[in-house]
Amino acid sequence: MFRKPKANEAVNGTFGKVYVNGNKLANIKSFEAKLTLEYEEIDIAEDMGKHQKFMGYAGEGTMTLHKVDSYILKLMKDDLKAGKVPDIMIVGSVADPSALGTERIQLDEVTFDELTLLKFELKTIGEEEVPFKFADFTPLDLIS
Numbered sequence: 574m575f576r577k578p579k580a581n582e583a584v585n586g587t588f589g590k591v592y593v594n595g596n597k598l599a600n601i602k603s604f605e606a607k608l609t610l611e612y613e614e615i616d617i618a619e620d621m622g623k624h625q626k627f628m629g630y631a632g633e634g635t636m637t638l639h640k641v642d643s644y645i646l647k648l649m650k651d652d653l654k655a656g657k658v659p660d661i662m663i664v665g666s667v668a669d670p671s672a673l674g675t676e677r678i679q680l681d682e683v684t685f686d687e688l689t690l691l692k693f694e695l696k697t698i699g700e701e702e703v704p705f706k707f708a709d710f711t712p713l714d715l716i717s
């Protein structure tokens with residue numbers, strides 16, 4: 574049954590949170606995680622259409638942090654220098670009290686694509702952009 578949403582039920586990103594390995598990032602500015610679905614084209618006899626066979630997905634995203642600490646670099650530096658990649662789990666959520674619920678997603682087998690060692694610009698608030706990939710996801714809470 575169709576229910577017209579109320580404007581106040583739209584989710585406000587100000588209520589978003591991100592946890593990396595259980596540690597809340599108080600300096601989160603923005604967060605995005607998405608799946609790219611992978612298909613192989615299948616031709617079917619006597620059919621002019623292009624058909625798609627689902628073959629898997631690739632998870633990727635980006636989080637942008639206000640530069641107030643070196644958390645990501647500290648998390649990665651020792652393992653990287655030893656030739657390893659640490660096991661990373663991210664949980665992102667948004668829980669606007671005016672919305673119809675909370676959306677919370679767990680990302681597993683996260684790998685960071687790059688690390689910013691140092692970046693600044695005069696008269697500009699510092700930011701750190703952290704692109705990542707992930708192999709698995711679990712929806713923990715979904716908005717109804």
